Amino acid sequence: MSDAFQPNLDFNAEEVxxxxxxxxDLDGYEGPLHVLLALxxxxxxxxxxxxxxxxxxxxxxxxHEARRxxxxxxxxxxxxxxxxxxxxxxxxxxRTEKGKGEEPPAEAMAAALAFRxxxxxxMRKAVEQLMARPQLKRDVFxxxxxxxxxxxxSDRIDASLYELMSAYVTQRRREEARRYSPGQRVxxxxxxAARDWLREIMPRLADWxxxxxVAPRPEDPEGPSQxxxxxxxxxxxxxxxxxxxxxxxxxxxxxxxxxKRRGLGQPLELTP
Amino acid sequence: xxxxxxxxxxxxxxxxxxxxxxAAAGPLSAAEIGARLPEGADVGRALSGLRARYExxxxxxxxxxxxWRFRTAADxxxxxxxxxxxxxxxxxxxxxxxxxxxxxxxxxxAEIESVRGVSLSKGTLDLLLEMGFxxxxxxxxxxxxxxxxxxxxxxxxxxxLASLYDLPxxxxxxxxxxxxxxxxxxxxxxxxxxxxxxxxxxxxLLDEDSPEFAQDFVGEER
Amino acid sequence: xxxxxxxxxxxxxxxxxxxxxxAAAGPLSAAEIGARLPEGADVGRALSGLRARYExxxxxxxxxxxxWRFRTAADxxxxxxxxxxxxxxxxxxxxxxxxxxxxxxxxxxAEIESVRGVSLSKGTLDLLLEMGFxxxxxxxxxxxxxxxxxxxxxxxxxxxLASLYDLPxxxxxxxxxxxxxxxxxxxxxxxxxxxxxxxxxxxxLLDEDSPEFAQDFVGEER
Numbered sequence: 001m002s003d004a005f006q007p008n009l010d011f012n013a014e015e016v017x018x019x020x021x022x023x024x025d026l027d028g029y030e031g032p033l034h035v036l037l038a039l040x041x042x043x044x045x046x047x048x049x050x051x052x053x054x055x056x057x058x059x060x061x062x063x064h065e066a067r068r069x070x071x072x073x074x075x076x077x078x079x080x081x082x083x084x085x086x087x088x089x090x091x092x093x094x095r096t097e098k099g100k101g102e103e104p105p106a107e108a109m110a111a112a113l114a115f116r117x118x119x120x121x122x123m124r125k126a127v128e129q130l131m132a133r134p135q136l137k138r139d140v141f142x143x144x145x146x147x148x149x150x151x152x153x154s155d156r157i158d159a160s161l162y163e164l165m166s167a168y169v170t171q172r173r174r175e176e177a178r179r180y181s182p183g184q185r186v187x188x189x190x191x192x193a194a195r196d197w198l199r200e201i202m203p204r205l206a207d208w209x210x211x212x213x214v215a216p217r218p219e220d221p222e223g224p225s226q227x228x229x230x231x232x233x234x235x236x237x238x239x240x241x242x243x244x245x246x247x248x249x250x251x252x253x254x255x256x257x258x259x260k261r262r263g264l265g266q267p268l269e270l271t272p
Numbered sequence: 273x274x275x276x277x278x279x280x281x282x283x284x285x286x287x288x289x290x291x292x293x294x295a296a297a298g299p300l301s302a303a304e305i306g307a308r309l310p311e312g313a314d315v316g317r318a319l320s321g322l323r324a325r326y327e328x329x330x331x332x333x334x335x336x337x338x339x340w341r342f343r344t345a346a347d348x349x350x351x352x353x354x355x356x357x358x359x360x361x362x363x364x365x366x367x368x369x370x371x372x373x374x375x376x377x378x379x380x381x382a383e384i385e386s387v388r389g390v391s392l393s394k395g396t397l398d399l400l401l402e403m404g405f406x407x408x409x410x411x412x413x414x415x416x417x418x419x420x421x422x423x424x425x426x427x428x429x430x431x432x433l434a435s436l437y438d439l440p441x442x443x444x445x446x447x448x449x450x451x452x453x454x455x456x457x458x459x460x461x462x463x464x465x466x467x468x469x470x471x472x473x474x475x476x477l478l479d480e481d482s483p484e485f486a487q488d489f490v491g492e493e494r
Numbered sequence: 495x496x497x498x499x500x501x502x503x504x505x506x507x508x509x510x511x512x513x514x515x516x517a518a519a520g521p522l523s524a525a526e527i528g529a530r531l532p533e534g535a536d537v538g539r540a541l542s543g544l545r546a547r548y549e550x551x552x553x554x555x556x557x558x559x560x561x562w563r564f565r566t567a568a569d570x571x572x573x574x575x576x577x578x579x580x581x582x583x584x585x586x587x588x589x590x591x592x593x594x595x596x597x598x599x600x601x602x603x604a605e606i607e608s609v610r611g612v613s614l615s616k617g618t619l620d621l622l623l624e625m626g627f628x629x630x631x632x633x634x635x636x637x638x639x640x641x642x643x644x645x646x647x648x649x650x651x652x653x654x655l656a657s658l659y660d661l662p663x664x665x666x667x668x669x670x671x672x673x674x675x676x677x678x679x680x681x682x683x684x685x686x687x688x689x690x691x692x693x694x695x696x697x698x699l700l701d702e703d704s705p706e707f708a709q710d711f712v713g714e715e716r
Contacts, residue, residue, distance in 0.1 A: 030364070033389025076390070119387055122441075122450045126371040127364075129440035134346035136430045137357045140334075141344045141517035144355060147295035147566060147574060159584045159592075161653045165662050167586070168593035169672040172681060175609050290552030291570040308573055330512030344513040351510055351530055355517045 032080035035062060037117050037124075047118045052110035056088035087113075189216070189224040194236035198246075208249070208258035211237070280310060282317065286325075289318040299339030299429060337428035338435060360403065366396050370405060374427065374439055375451055378409040378420035383453050397421070405430065502532060504539065508547075511540040521561030587618050592627055596649065596661060599686050600631045600642035600696050619643070627652065632696045642696055645686075658686045 039058040040050050063081045066073050090106035134140045197216055205214070215233040218226055237259050240246040247260050280288065289305055306315045319340055323333040326342070334343050344352065362370070369392065372384050385391050400406040404426040411417040423436070433439060445451050502510070511527055528537045541562060545555040548564070556565045566574055584592070591614060594606050607613050622628040626648035633639040645658070655661060664683050667673040673681065 031388060031390030116389070118448075119450050120389070122445050122448075123368055123371045123375065123387060126375055126439070126441060126445075127367045130371060130374075130431055131367070133431045133433075133440070134349070135359075136343075136432065137355070138359055139346050139349035140432065141352055141355050141513075142341055143294060143296075144517045144519040145563070146297035159589060159652070161655075161662065163589055164593050164596065164653065165667055166672055167589040168597055169667055171590050171594070171610055174611060176681070287550075287552035287567070288570060288573060291566045291573060292552075294553040294564060295566050295574055328509075330509035330514075331516045342516065344517050345509065348510060348513045351514060352517055354530075355519075
């Protein structure tokens with residue numbers, strides 16, 4: 001039996017003294033009734049034949065001991081102590097003043113307490129018996145790999161021939177749009193040609209001239225596009241700038257680019 | 273698919289019940305089993321046949337919470353170290369509370385506290401509810417309409433009990449009056465834990481008496 | 495706990511193996527079972543004993559890939575399933591894949607993907623195979639010998655086609671307004687019916703050349 005579920009509920013009558021019951025009690029999860037039950041067991045009698053007077057004495061001794069040790073007892077313990085002291089005194093006194101007040105006879109009160117202890121005792125035994133049973137996932141195990149019921153989908157499927165055709169055509173169209181056709185190779189304006197072109201028109205670039213006016217115009221529809229002419233011309237002009245033949249400027253990001261040939265006798269390195 | 277004209281004999285019915293119970297992820301009621309068998313199949317007979325067949329084997333047929341399941345034999349627990357789950361530790365207070373609920377249900381919080389003589393700490397009932405051992409059953413028809421608690425099927429499944437009648441010692445306790453929630457006449461034990469403890473004469477709860485119970489809690493029942 | 499000095503007999507070993515297999519989360523090898531039994535226990539004997547004991551029952555002991563497990567008897571599998579009523583809709587991906595297979599069969603997975611322009615999720619083909627719309631046809635006689643797919647009889651039945659000759663062609667697509675003036679350049683509809691004859695590009699699928707196929711898919715054909 002594993003310890004996990006096996007609280008030590010058996011207060012062994014031979015061994016348990018009040019002090020031990022006291023310690024158990026101060027675990028903090030039991031009440032005065034539990035203490036009374038523990039004490040009652042030390043009497044080694046059937047709970048029905050319990051001496052309530054004796055039990056009251058035991059309990060009062062327990063409370064006394066607790067106070068001597070400076071343990072702060074919860075209010076319930078003290079209420080129980082005073083009630084038991086009262087019950088004990090009534091049990092011991094001869095019943096001379098019968099009928100006085102509306103209180104039940106002390107014997108009935110004592111029997112009621114014994115009954116309550118019995119009830120609690122029954123529950124504690126129930127716990128023990130329950131814990132002694134084979135428990136699921138501790139002692140007994142169900143199928144480790146149950147076969148979940150398979151839900152077989154209905155045989156009926158909602159798909160028409162039209163949908164099938166439509167699905168086919170749709171993706172063939174998509175396929176067509178995606179297709180790469182090597183016949184449409186883009187012609188580019190070669191960098192070499194752009195450089196030659198720039199050198200050729202250089203004499204006309206005495207003033208700042210916008211790039212798109214410098215780049216050649218496409219003539220052949222099969223030839224390079226305007227964008228290609230412009231891009232290649234720009235690249236070539238940058239090379240000429242590096243060589244010191246041209247200047248290029250742009251006033252702001254994305255603004256027009258201007259080209260101008262560098263004046264003769266004004267080598268870059270001599271500019272003050 | 274099965275041939276509908278085929279009329280299975282007893283042995284075949286037993287085979288089928290065996291297959292269903294083996295494959296099931298949880299206990300099955302006789303009605304659930306019957307729904308999957310041909311009309312007129314004697315489920316009870318098949319179940320008792322199976323129970324006898326598996327008696328003493330490594331796997332046994334068990335009735336829990338009125339449902340049937342196969343489980344490993346209790347004496348082989350020591351072998352099952354790999355399958356064992358770390359049990360959730362229940363405190364003494366929680367165990368006692370569980371026992372009180374099991375034996376006295378439907379029972380209110382105040383009644384649980386009265387048996388134990390201590391007030392219930394907040395977490396105790398929550399834990400039992402969360403573990404699925406305890407469920408809300410309804411409301412008592414008394415002032416304040418306190419909620420009553422009872423055990424859930426999972427409690428019976430966990431402890432391998434066919435029904436609440438099979439709780440250990442329940443008949444003896446009942447005979448001795450120990451499960452009676454009303455206190456003996458003139459019983460005036462001080463009870464600091466029970467602020468509202470004066471009203472002992474609560475009517476037993478009848479489900480039909482409290483339609484809002486059905487609304488509130490029936491969804492929690494399995 | 496078990497008494498270590500206790501020497502279990504054969505019947506007891508069989509009981510223990512039974513319990514282990516029942517509670518295990520998956521199939522167990524003989525070695526795994528043996529590790530949880532006393533030294534020298536004859537696992538093989540226990541397993542064959544159990545197998546014999548369960549033979550013909552609703553549950554049978556089964557050995558797959560050297561691992562043992564209980565499983566529902568094959569003839570009772572129908573009990574483990576529940577029919578679903580409402581018809582299933584094919585997803586867009588499934589419908590498109592089915593259309594390509596129908597018109598281009600025999601077609602490899604790579605070819606399907608090339609037409610669709612997206613890779614095929616594993617589930618799509620599996621679903622079509624499971625529904626019986628598509629079947630494995632053979633292997634392409636090219637590098638890698640890829641499996642080719644084609645439609646199965648159920649496909650024709652479902653769409654009310656007498657044969658693959660009856661699959662709607664370009665004219666029908668035009669009539670349905672699917673193909674109009676903007677028909678893609680070079681739109682050619684392959685003739686799937688030609689594929690019903692012998693295809694010199696395709697090798698027949700032989701079970702012996704792909705045992706894993708047999709295991710994976712043959713069970714799904716109906």
